[in-house]
Amino acid sequence: MNSFHRPGTGAISADEKGSLTRLVRVELLKLRTTRLSYGLLATAAGLTALFSVLEASRAGPGKAVAPLYTTTGLTAVITGGVWALLLAAVLGVTVSSGEFRHATATQTYLATPRRGRVLAAKAVAAACAGAVFGLAGYVIAAGTGLVFVAARGYRVPVGDATMARYAIGHVVAAALLAAVGVALGSLIRSQLAAVIGVFVWAIVIESLLGGLFNAIQPYLPYTAATTLAGSPLGGAAFGPAHDAATAAVPLPFAAATALIAGVAILLSAVASRTTVPRDVT
Amino acid sequence: MKVIEIRGLTKRFGPVLAVDQLSFAVEPGEVVGFLGANGAGKTTTLRMLLGLVRPDAGTATINGHAYADLSEPLHQVGAVLEASSFYPGRSARDHLRVQALAGQADPSRIDEVLELTGLTGAAGRRVGGFSLGMRQRLGLATALLTDPDLLILDEPANGLDPDGVHWLRDLLRGLAAGGATVLVSSHILAEVAQTVDSVVILDRGRLVAQSPLADLTAGERNLEDAFFKLTKEASR
Numbered sequence: 017m018n019s020f021h022r023p024g025t026g027a028i029s030a031d032e033k034g035s036l037t038r039l040v041r042v043e044l045l046k047l048r049t050t051r052l053s054y055g056l057l058a059t060a061a062g063l064t065a066l067f068s069v070l071e072a073s074r075a076g077p078g079k080a081v082a083p084l085y086t087t088t089g090l091t092a093v094i095t096g097g098v099w100a101l102l103l104a105a106v107l108g109v110t111v112s113s114g115e116f117r118h119a120t121a122t123q124t125y126l127a128t129p130r131r132g133r134v135l136a137a138k139a140v141a142a143a144c145a146g147a148v149f150g151l152a153g154y155v156i157a158a159g160t161g162l163v164f165v166a167a168r169g170y171r172v173p174v175g176d177a178t179m180a181r182y183a184i185g186h187v188v189a190a191a192l193l194a195a196v197g198v199a200l201g202s203l204i205r206s207q208l209a210a211v212i213g214v215f216v217w218a219i220v221i222e223s224l225l226g227g228l229f230n231a232i233q234p235y236l237p238y239t240a241a242t243t244l245a246g247s248p249l250g251g252a253a254f255g256p257a258h259d260a261a262t263a264a265v266p267l268p269f270a271a272a273t274a275l276i277a278g279v280a281i282l283l284s285a286v287a288s289r290t291t292v293p294r295d296v297t
Numbered sequence: 298m299k300v301i302e303i304r305g306l307t308k309r310f311g312p313v314l315a316v317d318q319l320s321f322a323v324e325p326g327e328v329v330g331f332l333g334a335n336g337a338g339k340t341t342t343l344r345m346l347l348g349l350v351r352p353d354a355g356t357a358t359i360n361g362h363a364y365a366d367l368s369e370p371l372h373q374v375g376a377v378l379e380a381s382s383f384y385p386g387r388s389a390r391d392h393l394r395v396q397a398l399a400g401q402a403d404p405s406r407i408d409e410v411l412e413l414t415g416l417t418g419a420a421g422r423r424v425g426g427f428s429l430g431m432r433q434r435l436g437l438a439t440a441l442l443t444d445p446d447l448l449i450l451d452e453p454a455n456g457l458d459p460d461g462v463h464w465l466r467d468l469l470r471g472l473a474a475g476g477a478t479v480l481v482s483s484h485i486l487a488e489v490a491q492t493v494d495s496v497v498i499l500d501r502g503r504l505v506a507q508s509p510l511a512d513l514t515a516g517e518r519n520l521e522d523a524f525f526k527l528t529k530e531a532s533r
Contacts, residue, residue: 046387049391119382126371
């Protein structure tokens with residue numbers, strides 16, 4: 017029965033599920049034996065700590081950041097965790113574009129000639145690693161906030177349920193952005209160009225678009241990811257978008273998740289029809 | 298059944314006709330030299346055979362199937378295409394762990410192939426610091442992990458020192474004695490002449506000759522003379 021099966025024409029057989037699981041394990045092993053993965057995680061942790069401490073130390077009555085006994089103040093500190101989201105996307109880019117940078121795509125495709133499966137396995141593996149980035153970002157950012165709250169003798173202004181939602185939001189957003197990164201790195205095979213693309217899109221383009229057109233701000237994928245992680249709308253943006261007095265509200269959790277997953281699926285579909293089948297010379 | 302069968306294979310890169318209506322076959326257990334000058338189309342042919350490059354026309358099959366349709370391809374075919382395609386930050390052993398998992402090889406094979414290729418002492422070192430010759434050995438180790446019956450080697454002697462070339466020759470002879478089929482490309486004719494049973498000669502993408510080595514060199518001083526005579530005739 018399996019011999020008649022073609023991918024995309026029906027349900028996945030047990031055999032194919034097994035092989036996809038193995039491919040994900042291969043990609044996870046590649047990530048674990050790559051120093052770049054650890055370097056990116058360390059960078060994410062370092063930037064999160066730096067920005068969280070900066071925000072926390074600028075917080076107080078009449079200061080740039082609202083006092084840490086308010087939800088706004090503590091949330092501003094936890095927003096430092098969005099660096100982990102951004103670095104998770106970069107990790108995703110390296111997972112796919114690295115195969116071309118180091119010409120390892122040849123060996124990968126010799127082992128698995130069905131390239132669509134390789135792309136799917138990379139997306140899943142990068143999402144797993146991205147989840148770790150998200151968790152690390154949350155722990156560092158929230159931990160920093162709570163340490164400052166305790167040190168100043170305040171009561172924690174944010175409830176446990178909300179904190180849990182921020183934690184899950186960090187994990188989900190970073191995982192999905194890593195999958196988006198994989199798709200982007202498959203489309204733009206140049207690693208440097210794709211990494212620059214991630215930063216320019218997230219920091220420049222979304223800040224510009226969000227500042228100019230407040231109404232679309234909740235629907236911008238990176239912005240939606242940051243709101244999943246608990247950042248206020250525009251909280252992770254630069255320029256006018258940062259403090260835009262806007263009537264727009266962040267997307268609900270499920271809608272934001274669906275939006276980012278949709279971007280990952282759309283970009284992957286485009287990549288698997290355009291760049292992925294190209295000759296590997 | 299033929300192990301390799303190539304029929305009417307054609308590939309054009311822009312204005313360059315890299316491979317032109319190429320047809321040849323390889324029988325089980327043969328060690329075949331795939332010869333041609335640099336740019337003759339050898340690598341492109343091998344990449345089409347391995348499903349990495351899509352032909353404009355023609356077919357290339359292994360054991361009767363296109364590469365993409367082989368079940369567990371690495372258990373049927375081991376290929377070494379380029380000596381530089383390793384992630385530089387990974388150790389040789391970690392590289393082989395990844396490939397063993399991808400190719401469903403027994404992890405105990407890792408130590409065996411390291412030993413076989415003389416890399417045991419360098420297994421923990423990062424591949425980025427390897428010489429070209431060591432990379433060639435690691436490429437061979439990778440191909441041998443899954444114990445395939447067919448080996449496809451693109452210029453495997455590149456970067457090997459005289460000891461390495463000698464070692465490679467012994468390795469290929471050993472594999473052939475064990476019944477493996479080998480297609481080995483080279484532009485260094487002397488190196489191949491001592492190893493192969495027959496040759497396929499390519500010139501500007503076209504087949505110039507396929508014959509047992511003995512027939513080809515009959516009446517010539519050596520393979521080199523026969524090669525130049527044939528390619529000169531073909532270009533007339």
